[in-house]
Amino acid sequence: MSATRRFLDSLRPHFVEGGRLVKFYAIYEMVDTFIYTPGERAGGTVHVRDIIDLKRAMTYVVIATVFCVLMACYNTGYQANVALADTGAGSIDNWRSLIMNMLGYSASNPLSNFVHGLLYFLPIYIVTLAIGGIWEVLFAVVRKHDVNEGFLVTSMLYALILPPTIPLWQVALGISFGVVIGKEVFGGTGKNFLNPALTGRAFLYFAYPAYMSGDSVWVAVDGYSGATPLGLAATGGMDAIYQSGITWFQSFMGFIPGSIGETSTLACLIGAAFLMITRIGSYRIIFGVFLGMVATSLLFNILGSETNPMFAMPWYWHLVVGGFAFGMTYMATDPVSAAQTDPGRWIYGFLIGMMTVLIRVVNPAYPEGIMLAILFVNIFAQLIDYAVIQVNIRRRAKRYV
Numbered sequence: 001m002s003a004t005r006r007f008l009d010s011l012r013p014h015f016v017e018g019g020r021l022v023k024f025y026a027i028y029e030m031v032d033t034f035i036y037t038p039g040e041r042a043g044g045t046v047h048v049r050d051i052i053d054l055k056r057a058m059t060y061v062v063i064a065t066v067f068c069v070l071m072a073c074y075n076t077g078y079q080a081n082v083a084l085a086d087t088g089a090g091s092i093d094n095w096r097s098l099i100m101n102m103l104g105y106s107a108s109n110p111l112s113n114f115v116h117g118l119l120y121f122l123p124i125y126i127v128t129l130a131i132g133g134i135w136e137v138l139f140a141v142v143r144k145h146d147v148n149e150g151f152l153v154t155s156m157l158y159a160l161i162l163p164p165t166i167p168l169w170q171v172a173l174g175i176s177f178g179v180v181i182g183k184e185v186f187g188g189t190g191k192n193f194l195n196p197a198l199t200g201r202a203f204l205y206f207a208y209p210a211y212m213s214g215d216s217v218w219v220a221v222d223g224y225s226g227a228t229p230l231g232l233a234a235t236g237g238m239d240a241i242y243q244s245g246i247t248w249f250q251s252f253m254g255f256i257p258g259s260i261g262e263t264s265t266l267a268c269l270i271g272a273a274f275l276m277i278t279r280i281g282s283y284r285i286i287f288g289v290f291l292g293m294v295a296t297s298l299l300f301n302i303l304g305s306e307t308n309p310m311f312a313m314p315w316y317w318h319l320v321v322g323g324f325a326f327g328m329t330y331m332a333t334d335p336v337s338a339a340q341t342d343p344g345r346w347i348y349g350f351l352i353g354m355m356t357v358l359i360r361v362v363n364p365a366y367p368e369g370i371m372l373a374i375l376f377v378n379i380f381a382q383l384i385d386y387a388v389i390q391v392n393i394r395r396r397a398k399r400y401v
Contacts, residue, residue: 055149064281069156075263077116078113078117080220083221117164120220121159124164124168128155131175157330161259161260161371173204176200178197178200179196198374201371233309253266261326262323272328288352292350294315322369324370352370
């Protein structure tokens with residue numbers, strides 16, 4: 001038993017009101033059992049069907065994002081250091097310079113890259129955790145239920161899909177919208193039909209597009225423009241990507257401008273493997289998204305277009321540019337907002353992959369696609385399950401006619 005657990009158990013008699021634990025004690029208990037085994041465990045023959053509870057499932061998702069977080073810090077700092085060298089600025093002029101002046105701004109220094117990126121990621125995540133946590137506790141107190149670990153996943157994913165230059169007040173506004181409007185108004189964790197992190201990100205995109213899109217938001221250096229490969233392809237096709245010097249392998253590893261944690265396809269695939277092995281993420285959804293993307297991109301390649309260069313982008317480039325791999329791994333597999341039946345998960349994933357390419361290629365105003373595709377298909381997830389169940393009922397009924 002941990003020292004924290006012994007301390008909390010000693011306080012338990014003082015935190016009971018009318019047979020219920022005070023919420024602040026429940027919060028401390030949640031933090032302690034995030035890593036340690038809960039003190040109360042069922043013994044003997046019980047009706048539990050699965051040893052994975054909500055706490056452990058959410059913990060696994062957070063663990064699956066570790067490589068994305070590490071790559072987010074490194075690439076954000078790397079892109080900033082490269083930009084400083086290109087512009088000849090040599091250094092930054094803000095509070096981060098107190099630390100970075102000691103390490104230097106060399107893109108060839110891994111420690112400098114990682115720390116520089118960490119100084120951008122940490123403020124975003126701290127604001128996300130603080131503001132979102134306040135909303136979670138507020139709704140828990142009003143509704144008189146315990147605070148769960150669902151927000152830990154939301155906060156991590158939300159922070160990773162933001163550009164590094166976003167103002168912190170917008171971070172707070174976006175997570176507030178995502179938690180309150182995207183989840184809590186529907187009853188909280190397990191009752192939302194939209195992904196809260198994507199809901200907050202979509203709100204910011206449509207409310208403040210100048211801070212969420214364009215070439216000037218992806219590199220954390222004032223006055224520097226660095227287009228993403230997807231942005232280049234939307235204007236000049238594959239030739240624009242090749243002329244910029246960006247290679248497929250570079251995009252696969254994640255050394256390109258983009259949202260903080262979405263650039264590395266390798267880190268996302270490692271997370272996808274972990275989620276599938278632990279059965280937290282559905283392999284049907286992940287492979288469904290992938291197959292939908294491949295099928296649609298091949299169709300556009302065959303059709304071709306003389307006016308739209310995006311028709312020529314091959315599927316293996318769609319995989320490594322933008323936030324496709326991140327959305328496929330962490331957003332589409334949300335067990336609450338996704339389809340629940342096995343056939344429905346294949347359909348759900350395929351539609352997301354198909355719509356992602358459709359939005360990227362046909363809609364020139366929004367070259368990303370994966371965020372809107374997931375939110376759109378979230379709306380139809382229950383309808384997909386309903387259709388699958390009805391088809392199954394009719395098929396079984398015919399056997400006994």
